Amino acid sequence: MLIPSCKEVAEQLSENMDKPVTGIRGLRLKLHLWVCRNCRRYHDQMELTSKTIALMGSNKQPSEAVKKDMMERFRDAKTDSGKESAAD
Amino acid sequence: MPESEQIIIERLLAGDETTFESIFSQHYALMFSVAQSIAGTAIADEIIQEAWISALRALPKFEGRSSLKSWLMRIVANEAKTRRRKESRSVSLESMQDNWSTDPRFDGVSHWKDPSSQWHGDTPEDLLSASELRDCIGKNIEKLPENQKVAMNLRDTGGLSMDEICNILNVTQSNLRVLLHRGRDKVLQVIDHFERTGEC
Numbered sequence: 215m216l217i218p219s220c221k222e223v224a225e226q227l228s229e230n231m232d233k234p235v236t237g238i239r240g241l242r243l244k245l246h247l248w249v250c251r252n253c254r255r256y257h258d259q260m261e262l263t264s265k266t267i268a269l270m271g272s273n274k275q276p277s278e279a280v281k282k283d284m285m286e287r288f289r290d291a292k293t294d295s296g297k298e299s300a301a302d
Numbered sequence: 303m304p305e306s307e308q309i310i311i312e313r314l315l316a317g318d319e320t321t322f323e324s325i326f327s328q329h330y331a332l333m334f335s336v337a338q339s340i341a342g343t344a345i346a347d348e349i350i351q352e353a354w355i356s357a358l359r360a361l362p363k364f365e366g367r368s369s370l371k372s373w374l375m376r377i378v379a380n381e382a383k384t385r386r387r388k389e390s391r392s393v394s395l396e397s398m399q400d401n402w403s404t405d406p407r408f409d410g411v412s413h414w415k416d417p418s419s420q421w422h423g424d425t426p427e428d429l430l431s432a433s434e435l436r437d438c439i440g441k442n443i444e445k446l447p448e449n450q451k452v453a454m455n456l457r458d459t460g461g462l463s464m465d466e467i468c469n470i471l472n473v474t475q476s477n478l479r480v481l482l483h484r485g486r487d488k489v490l491q492v493i494d495h496f497e498r499t500g501e502c
């Protein structure tokens with residue numbers, strides 16, 4: 215078939231966000247989007263979903279306790295490596 | 303490697319605490335989501351700490367063939383996989399049944415039978431202002447297969463390149479495309495269901 219099905223388009227839309235679909239596949243994708251309102255909506259929602267996932271995961275910060283613990287281990291690691299080089 | 307990374311690495315090697323504190327905080331969210339996706343929330347912080355200790359040990363040999371961020375994510379992913387085996391947590395990699403081939407949203411010729419609805423918000427901030435939806439997305443991401451979660455985190459949250467993620471997860475480009483499509487499509491369906499019904 216010349217024009218891909220909606221289901222194929224749905225798969226290609228995610229792919230297209232990461233690396234633009236080019237050539238004849240890209241052309242068919244554009245053509246399909248041009249005539250299919252449902253896929254156009256899916257396209258917009260796919261982009262919005264990706265941005266939403268980004269926003270969900272981006273604001274977590276370490277607790278003070280975790281940070282303090284980590285800083286202590288950083289200091290220890292420093293002392294250890296100091297000892298090692300002293301022993302060399 | 304970029305000059306800024308070179309400077310960071312030199313400072314870390316010199317034991318500069320301020321630099322470490324800032325770089326630790328900067329990468330914490332992404333490292334946490336990778337560790338959590340692979341080994342669960344309970345031990346995610348321990349894994350991050352172990353990963354940092356390994357990273358600091360290996361740092362003198364870091365050659366900058368990948369970005370520092372990508373290198374760190376690979377270390378935390380490996381650490382999480384090791385810990386998961388140790389804790390013998392029963393996580394099957396592709397435990398969720400793949401129903402894309404029999405997706406009820408499409409008809410017999412793969413056209414939309416039940417297309418998604420018009421959504422109320424058109425920015426991520428709009429959508430996430432509903433705390434029920436935020437919780438619902440979080441819960442459903444939690445249930446996704448591990449590789450889908452990690453792929454989405456690294457790509458959508460972390461902005462790593464496709465090549466970098468393939469390298470971290472040891473998958474091909476086409477596998478990664480499928481992982482990303484399935485994960486995002488699931489989240490999209492969760493949002494759509496909430497937009498239609500107001501329920502998770």
Ligand SMILES: [Zn+2]
Nearest residue numbers: 220250252253
């Ligand atoms: Zn369509």
